Amino acid sequence: MTQEEPRHVLVQARREPSPLYEPPAGGWWAEDTSSFSVNLALEDPALALPPDLSEALRSWSLFPFPEGGASRSDLREHVERGVAVAQRLARHLGPSWAVRYWDEHQHTMKWLCWGCDRLHWERDLHGSPPHPLDLTVEGEFKYGPLRAEGFGDFFPDDPAAGLDLPNELVTALYTWARDIDDTLNRDLRDREEGKYDAEWRRLFHTGADLARRVAHELGPARKVTYKGLANGGLDALTSVTWQGDREL
Structure with missing residues (x-):
């Protein structure tokens, strides 16, 4: 359709x-x-x-x-x-x-x-689509955890996106983005090889779980792709897409 x-x-x-x-x-x-x-x-x-x-x-x-x-x-x-x-x-x-x-x-x-x-009274009175359809969840230093074509990066409670996510999930996405910023700052400060590898792995898996939860909440109307961590090295890059609870 x-x-x-x-x-x-x-x-x-x-x-x-x-x-x-x-x-x-x-x-x-x-x-x-x-x-x-x-x-x-x-x-x-x-x-x-x-x-x-x-x-x-x-x-x-x-x-x-x-x-x-x-x-x-x-x-x-x-x-x-x-x-x-x-x-x-x-x-x-x-x-x-x-x-x-x-x-x-x-x-x-x-x-x-x-x-x-x-x-x-009319269909699509304010244009179609009014909100992003295909979303990307990606962790990157000083960027919002969500992205969409035409919207750039944004945070989960941005009214322009019309996500209507539960407060608990919104808070978790904010926390994830903040933890990425904090971890990179500490990594750059200490400059010790491998010191924060375990934390980067945790953030990578946390992001995947958050992306899955976002897809579940949005249902089959939208697709959600998880791209991993932009600052976590090649091992932290991925591409997994869900439509509702179904992995594509």
Whole structure:
């Protein structure tokens, strides 16, 4: 699936186990929900949904409203839950899917941006892609631990990258980058052959683990490549790529 030809999906609660719908084969989306007539199972391998997201979508779709219909406050709360879970879905699927959400309260259908967590009347309102797709994790003195074409080096909580990584992982990446700076400074200061070899090896393996964790958090929407340590000698160079939890 290319960026120019995304797979279209609508998120709408129709009291079915999956609230995901797409146009029939050969069909196309229109400005109403009738175009999206094929229910897409949450277990579909193309989605590769993590269990918690799958369950959140299922429970939202099957939410039992009180007999006699939902009150305005109940409906508003249900819509807000739907927006939140649809945003998670859009982030998970990335730019190869075009995700839309049906607001039952307002009776409107909007695009969900995979990168900025906002709803838009138009797809790719701020350009495509809004955030880097292919990331590199590499340790280098005085550089951020992440790189991407068109973005240069950057840190994991840079809002322009739209990574939304857990705080613990963000802290670990900052610590790794700082430890690389400290180790190189000490290595240059002491100039003792092999004194910091064990530390460079530790940093190399730590970087690989961090890259794997970044790939896991970002899911199949993005590729993450680990390039090792730029300052650790030839033995510290590598190139391993993950897409979600799958090593390529």
